[in-house]
Amino acid sequence: MLSYKKLYHKLFNDMTHIIFDYENEPSDIIERLKQSQLEAEEMYLDMCEEAFPNGEDLEHDDEDFDDEA
Numbered sequence: 001m002l003s004y005k006k007l008y009h010k011l012f013n014d015m016t017h018i019i020f021d022y023e024n025e026p027s028d029i030i031e032r033l034k035q036s037q038l039e040a041e042e043m044y045l046d047m048c049e050e051a052f053p054n055g056e057d058l059e060h061d062d063e064d065f066d067d068e069a
Contacts, residue, residue: 007047011040 014036018029 003047007040007043010043011036014039 015033018024018032018036021029024032
C-alpha cells in the first residue's frame with residue numbers, strides 16, 4: 001500500500017539526486033525532474049484509487065459539508 005510518506009520520500013530522493021548530480025546538464029535536470037513529477041502523480045493517483053476503490057465523488061462530499069455550515 002502506498003502512503004504519503006513513501007510519496008514524499010520518493011520526491012525528495014529524486015530531487016536530491018537529480019539536482020546534486022553535477023554531471024547533468026541543466027536541460028537534463030529539468031527533464032529528469034519532469035519525469036519524477038509524472039511518476040509521483042501516478043503514485044498519487046494509485047493512492048487515491050486504493051483509498052476510494054469505488055470512485056466516490058469527493059467534490060460532492062465537499063459540497064454537502066459546505067451546505068451544513
